[in-house]
Amino acid sequence: MEGVGETGTASVADEAAGLVQRMLSRARSGWGRPAARTAMDTARELETVHDPALRGAVTMLLAEALARAITSAWSRGWQPADLERAARREHKDAIVLALADGIRAELATYARATVEPRWWEQVDELPTQPSVPGRRLGQDNPVRAWQETSAATLTALVLVERLPRITVLGALPGEHQHARPAREDSEVDDRLLSKVRRLLAQAEGTPYEAEAEAFTEAAQKLMARHRIDRAMLESRDPERTDRRPDAVRIGVDRPYESPKMHLLHQICTANRCRSVWSQPAGFATVIGFESDRRAVELLYTSLLVQATSAMQREGELSGERSRSRGFRSSFLLGFATRIGQRLQEASRAEEAHAAQEIAGGSSRGTVEGEESRGIPAPGLELVLQRRDVAVKERTRELFPVLKSTRARQVSDYGGFMQGRAAADRADLGTSGRIDGRAS
Structure with a gap:
């Protein structure tokens, strides 16, 4: 019985990885089209996913991929407010929110003292779901909510991947040194x-x-x-x-x-x-x-x-x-x-x-x-x-x-x-x- 369970788990993980890779490839190759079109294609792909375990695995893989993209963006000079600004200039609230959630999750992996205080100030100003006017994503349909959130995360991920290198200001997360006690x-x-x-x-x-x-x-x-x-x-x-x-x-x-x-x-x-x-x-x-x-x-x-x-x-x-x-x-x-x-x-x-x-x-x-x-x-x-x-x-x-x-x-x-x-x-x-x- 243990072997069956492990096989089943591996199958879900493999299926999720394949699905995420297909969506990523499509989104990357189709970048430049309206974001709504990319979201529509992604949602259509996700409509075939009925297994809750598979949905959970896809969510986890997308979150991990977004975190890696954000980590890479830090080394290319981008800070939390910069990423949020870049998303808001081109996309709607759903994608901005997905990116904001990814930024908070990525920075949560560092000891607070190793991240410059100004970064935390920027994180505090990032939007959260309740602050968005109008209807919340898929509030009447959990499956639909998952599809829309996944599509937004995917779009945010590709957006961050494509950002160019800019001037690095200050220390990267994890490299900030403890400041001396504040002078009078x-x-x-x-x-x-x-x-x-x-x-x-x-x-x-x-x-x-x-x-x-x-x-x-x-x-x-x-x-x-x-x-x-x-x-x-x-x-x-x-x-x-x-x-x-x-x-x-x-x-x-x-x-x-x-x-x-x-x-x-x-x-x-x-x-x-x-x-x-x-x-x-x-x-x-x-x-x-x-x-x-x-x-x-x-x-x-x-x-x-x-x-x-x-x-x-x-x-x-x-x-x-x-x-x-x-x-x-x-x-x-x-x-x-x-x-x-x-x-x-x-x-x-x-x-x-x-x-x-x-x-x-x-x-x-x-x-x-x-x-x-x-x-x-x-x-x-x-x-x-x-x-x-x-x-x-x-x-x-x-x-x-x-x-x-x-x-x-x-x-x-x-x-x-x-x-x-x-x-x-x-x-x-x-x-x-x-x-x-x-x-």
């Missing part, structure tokens, strides 16, 4: 950024401009004071300088990708970071010191919300023309251009003020004969120059070959000027910026 100033950074996030959320959530300005001004003051304090400490104690610059990816989503990228570029420039756009993948890489990068993320998210809200309000007032693609693209480009000017002007003013405080608040805080131009004192200026050089060198390490791009040509001058006007009304606080740079 790191703990201050985390507490301050948490306060800033809350203030920005309140600024974006209120319909009253005066309230939004007050919330944003409070956030700006916190970050500006923090930046000045860090500048003072670093100029006197190089040991407190941030670790070497590194990089983070930020999604630049459709539609109007070019104006959104221009906005991000302007924010990076004002905060002494650099940006590299990978348009086909739907993200940009921001290179800079950690506190600078976190400031860029916060400011980009907040200003994108403000720009979109301003564009929608303008649409309600301006009628049909404001709903055209040309108007909206030009509006966002105008907003980004003017915001960039405001941010850079504010950056120069804040640095001059910080230099004066470092020098004790006297005229020695600026270069002799240059007070009216607000040039920082040599101590702070050298700190800033060293950091700029370090960011530039790190960018070259990560991206040895780069091509410069220009913002899209304005197709609707009225929309561009209305975007500039909206940028002048944007909530940046009294000094014109929420800035988390640790100069």
